[in-house]
Amino acid sequence: MRSFKFQAFLMTILGLSLIASACGTSGGGSPSTTTKETLTFAGFNFSESTILMDIYGKALEAKGYKINYKANLGSREVVEPALASGQIDFYPGYAATDLEFINKGKGEATGDPQATTAKLNTYLSAIGAKALDPSPALDANAFAVTKATAAKYSLTKLSDLAPVAGRMVLGGPPECATRPYCQPGLKSVYGANFKDFKALDADGPLTRAALSGGQVDIALVFSSDGDLDSRGYVVLDDDKHLEAADNVVPIIRTKVLNSEITSIFNKISAALNTTDLRAMNKSAGIDHVDPDTLAATWLKQHGFTS
Amino acid sequence: MVFLGQVIAWFLNPAHWTGSHGVPTRVLEHLQISGIAVGAALVIALPIGIALGHWGRGGLLAINVSNVGRALPSFGILVIAFEVFGLNNTPVLVALTLLAIPPVVTNSFIAVRDVDPELRDAARGMGMRERRVLFEVELPLALPLIMAGIRTAAVQVVATATLAALIAGGGLGRYILDGLGQRDDVQVFAGAALVALLAMAVELAFSGLEQIVTPRGIKGNPVGRMAVGVVEPRLF
Amino acid sequence: MGPLLDATDPWIRWDWFWLHVPVFEARLLEHVELTAIAVVVGIVIAAPMAIVAYRWRPLRDPLLAIGGLLYTIPSLALFAFLIPFTGLTVLTSEIGLVSYTLLILLRNMVVGLEGVPEEVRDAARGMGYRPLAMLLRVEIPLATPAILAGIRIATVTTIGLVTVTALIGEGGLGQLINEGLIEDFKTPLVVGTVLSIVLALVADLGLAGVERLLTPWARRSL
Numbered sequence: 001m002r003s004f005k006f007q008a009f010l011m012t013i014l015g016l017s018l019i020a021s022a023c024g025t026s027g028g029g030s031p032s033t034t035t036k037e038t039l040t041f042a043g044f045n046f047s048e049s050t051i052l053m054d055i056y057g058k059a060l061e062a063k064g065y066k067i068n069y070k071a072n073l074g075s076r077e078v079v080e081p082a083l084a085s086g087q088i089d090f091y092p093g094y095a096a097t098d099l100e101f102i103n104k105g106k107g108e109a110t111g112d113p114q115a116t117t118a119k120l121n122t123y124l125s126a127i128g129a130k131a132l133d134p135s136p137a138l139d140a141n142a143f144a145v146t147k148a149t150a151a152k153y154s155l156t157k158l159s160d161l162a163p164v165a166g167r168m169v170l171g172g173p174p175e176c177a178t179r180p181y182c183q184p185g186l187k188s189v190y191g192a193n194f195k196d197f198k199a200l201d202a203d204g205p206l207t208r209a210a211l212s213g214g215q216v217d218i219a220l221v222f223s224s225d226g227d228l229d230s231r232g233y234v235v236l237d238d239d240k241h242l243e244a245a246d247n248v249v250p251i252i253r254t255k256v257l258n259s260e261i262t263s264i265f266n267k268i269s270a271a272l273n274t275t276d277l278r279a280m281n282k283s284a285g286i287d288h289v290d291p292d293t294l295a296a297t298w299l300k301q302h303g304f305t306s
Numbered sequence: 307m308v309f310l311g312q313v314i315a316w317f318l319n320p321a322h323w324t325g326s327h328g329v330p331t332r333v334l335e336h337l338q339i340s341g342i343a344v345g346a347a348l349v350i351a352l353p354i355g356i357a358l359g360h361w362g363r364g365g366l367l368a369i370n371v372s373n374v375g376r377a378l379p380s381f382g383i384l385v386i387a388f389e390v391f392g393l394n395n396t397p398v399l400v401a402l403t404l405l406a407i408p409p410v411v412t413n414s415f416i417a418v419r420d421v422d423p424e425l426r427d428a429a430r431g432m433g434m435r436e437r438r439v440l441f442e443v444e445l446p447l448a449l450p451l452i453m454a455g456i457r458t459a460a461v462q463v464v465a466t467a468t469l470a471a472l473i474a475g476g477g478l479g480r481y482i483l484d485g486l487g488q489r490d491d492v493q494v495f496a497g498a499a500l501v502a503l504l505a506m507a508v509e510l511a512f513s514g515l516e517q518i519v520t521p522r523g524i525k526g527n528p529v530g531r532m533a534v535g536v537v538e539p540r541l542f
Numbered sequence: 543m544g545p546l547l548d549a550t551d552p553w554i555r556w557d558w559f560w561l562h563v564p565v566f567e568a569r570l571l572e573h574v575e576l577t578a579i580a581v582v583v584g585i586v587i588a589a590p591m592a593i594v595a596y597r598w599r600p601l602r603d604p605l606l607a608i609g610g611l612l613y614t615i616p617s618l619a620l621f622a623f624l625i626p627f628t629g630l631t632v633l634t635s636e637i638g639l640v641s642y643t644l645l646i647l648l649r650n651m652v653v654g655l656e657g658v659p660e661e662v663r664d665a666a667r668g669m670g671y672r673p674l675a676m677l678l679r680v681e682i683p684l685a686t687p688a689i690l691a692g693i694r695i696a697t698v699t700t701i702g703l704v705t706v707t708a709l710i711g712e713g714g715l716g717q718l719i720n721e722g723l724i725e726d727f728k729t730p731l732v733v734g735t736v737l738s739i740v741l742a743l744v745a746d747l748g749l750a751g752v753e754r755l756l757t758p759w760a761r762r763s764l
Binding site: 376377379380389465466469473483486491494497498506 | 618706709715722728738739
Binding site: 045046047070072073074087201204205208284285288290 | 551555558631710711717720721723724725726727729
C-alpha cells in the first residue's frame with residue numbers, strides 16, 4: 001500500500017516539474033503576431049553600460065519592439081562572443097576599444113571616431129554585426145591616483161609614471177592585464193612597468209576601495225565617471241594619446257537591423273554627449289537611481305518618448 | 307585535445323610558478339585562508355557540539371544549525387561582509403568560518419550523544435567523574451565521527467575559498483575569475499583543476515587522519531562511516 | 543570598517559525597496575524554477591544510477607566516485623567551462639546545478655537502499671517477491687527516509703548555488719546580490735541574500751514535513 005502512495009507521489013512531482021520547466025522555457029521569447037521581433041540586449045558589468053543599454057532598448061520598446069535585457073553580462077571578452085554567436089543582438093560599444101578587441105590589438109584605432117568606427121565595421125561584418133554612427137559621448141579608459149599619491153610622486157600626466165611605476169601597484173578589472181589600452185599599453189607607450197597588478201572590478205566599489213585604501217597606487221577608471229572629484233582622485237593626463245576615440249557606438253547584429261532601428265539609434269547617438277553620461281553616472285553611483293529610470297528620463301527629455 | 311594540450315602547456319610554463327601570481331603563492335594563500343577559517347570554526351564549534359552532546363541537551367539546535375548553515379548563500383554573505391569589513395581578508399574569513407561551523411557542531415554533537423549509553427553507565431559506575439567520562443570514554447569513541455565532520459568542513463571551505471577572488475582576494479579562485487574576465491579558458495580550466503586537486507588532497511588527508519584516530523575496536527563499524535557526514539552539502 | 547559604509551546608503555532603502563517588489567518577485571520565481579529543474583532532473587538521473595549501483599556491486603564505487611569528482615569542481619569553474627559549448631543560457635546553469643545534486647541524491651539513494659535490513663529482503667524473497675517487485679514494494683519504500691533526506695539536502699544546497707549562476711548572466715536572487723556588488727548598493731544585496739535564506743529554510747521545512755508525512759515509521763535524527 002505504501003509503495004503505491006510513494007509511486008503516486010513521485011509521479012506527481014515529475015509531472016508538476018515537467019510542466020513547470022515547460023512553462024519556464026517558453027516564457028522567454030515567443031514569436032509574436034506583429035512583425036516586430038523580440039531582441040536580446042546586453043551590457044557590460046558597469047552601470048553606465050546598463051544605462052546605455054536601457055536608453056537604446058526603451059526607445060525601441062516605445063516603437064513596439066520587445067526587448068530581453070541581460071544587464072551586467074560581463075566584460076567585452078564575454079559580451080562580444082555572445083554577439084558573434086547570436087546569443088545577444090545588441091550591446092552599446094565604445095569605438096576604439098571594440099576595434100582593438102576585435103583586431104586583436106593591431107593598434108588601428110585613432111582619435112577620429114568616424115574613421116575608427118568605419119574600421120571597426122570592416123571586422124564586424126565578418127561576424128554579422130554592424131556599428132552604427134558613433135556618438136559624441138566619450139568614455140575612455142583613464143588612470144587615477146589619490147591626491148596624496150599624485151603629490152608623493154609629482155604626477156600630473158601618464159608620462160610622469162615611467163620613473164616611479166616600479167614602486168607602484170596597478171589596479172583594474174582582470175582583463176586590464178591583457179588589454180592594449182590598459183597595462184600592456186601603459187608599458188609600451190609610456191614605459192611604465194608596474195611592480196604588480198591587482199585584479200579588482202570594472203571601475204566599481206572594489207576599485208574605489210582599493211584606491212582609497214591604498215591597496216593599489218593607481219587604478220583604471222572611466223573618464224565619464226561622476227564621482228572622481230568627490231573621492232579626491234586625480235586623473236592623469238593621457239598626453240601621448242594611448243586612449244583613442246572611445247565614443248559610444250551601438251553595435252547590433254545585421255540580421256535584426258532595419259531602417260527604423262538605424263534611424264532611431266543614430267538620432268539617439270547624436271543626442272548623447274559626455275556631460276549627459278557624467279550626470280547619469282553620478283545619479284546612478286551616488287543616489288542609486290535605477291539605470292532604467294535614468295534612461296527613461298533621458299529619452300523623455302530628448303523627445304524620443306512622450 | 308588541443309585544449310588539453312594548452313592546459314598542460316600552461317602548467318609547464320615556468321612563469322606560472324613564480325611570483326605573486328604564481329601557483330605556489332596562490333595555493334599558499336588558498337590554504338592559509340582555509341586553514342584559519344577551519345581553525346576558527348573548530349574553536350567555536352567543537353566545544354559547543356561536544357558539550358551539548360555530552361549533556362544530551364540542545365539536540366534540536368545542534369541538528370538544525372546544519373540546516374540553517376546550508377541555507378546561507380556564501381556569495382551573499384561574502385558581499386555583505388565586504389560592505390562591513392572592507393577590502394581585506396576578513397569578509398572571506400567570516401563567510402568561510404560560518405560555512406565550516408555547522409558540520410562540526412552537528413557531527414560532534416551526534417558523535418558524543420550516540421556513544422553507547424551502557425559504556426557511559428559503566429564508566430560512571432566505576433566511579434569516573436564527568437570529566438574523565440568525557441575525555442576517556444566518550445571522546446575517543448566519538449572521534450571518528452567528529453573527524454568526519456571536520457573533514458566535511460575542511461573540504462567545503464577549500465572549495466568555497468575560491469570565492470575570495472570575487473572581492474579582489476587571492477587564492478586559486480583568482481585564476482578562475484581572471485580567466486573569465488580575460489576570456490582565457492585555459493587559465494579557468496587550470497584554476498579549476500588546481501582547486502579540485504587541492505580539495506581532493508584535503509579530503510584524502512583528513513580521511514587518513516580519521517583512520518588513524520579510529521580506535522581499532524570500532525574500525526570497520528558501518529555506523530561510523532555511514533555518518534551524518536556521509537553527504538557533504540556544497541554551498542558554493 | 544569598510545570605507546564604503548557611508549550614511550547615504552542604509553542597509554535597506556525602503557523607497558527603492560517598495561518600488562522594486564515586482565522585480566524581487568520575478569527573481570524569486572526564476573530562482574525557484576532553476577532549483578526545481580535541477581532537483582527533478584537530478585532525481586531522474588540519479589534514480590536509475592542508484593539502482594544500478596545497488597544491484598551491480600562492481601559499479602557502485604566507480605559511480606559514486608564520478609559523482610564525488612564532479613562535486614569537487616568549484617561551481618563557478620564548472621559553469622565557466624560549459625559556456626563555450628552551451629552558451630550563456632539556462633542550460634549551462636542547469637548542467638552545473640544538476641551535477642551537484644547528482645552526488646547528494648546518488649549517495650543518499652544508494653546508502654538508503656543498502657540500509658534495508660537483510661532479514662526483510664530474505665522475508666520478501668521467501669514470500670515469492672521477484673527482484674522488480676521487491677525493488678518497488680520493499681526496498682525503495684524502506685529507503686525512502688534516506689532518499690527524502692537527500693532530496694531535502696539537495697534542494698537547500700541548490701538554492702544556495704543558484705545565486706552563483708548570476709555571475710554567468712542567469713541567477714534569480716543572485717542577480718540582486720551581484721547588482722549590489724557592482725553598483726555598491728546595499729539594498730538589493732540584502733534583499734537577495736535574505737530572500738535566498740528564507741527560501742532555503744521554507745524549502746527545508748516543507749520537505750521535512752513531506753518526510754514526516756511519507757515515513758511516519760522512521761526514526762528522525764536529522
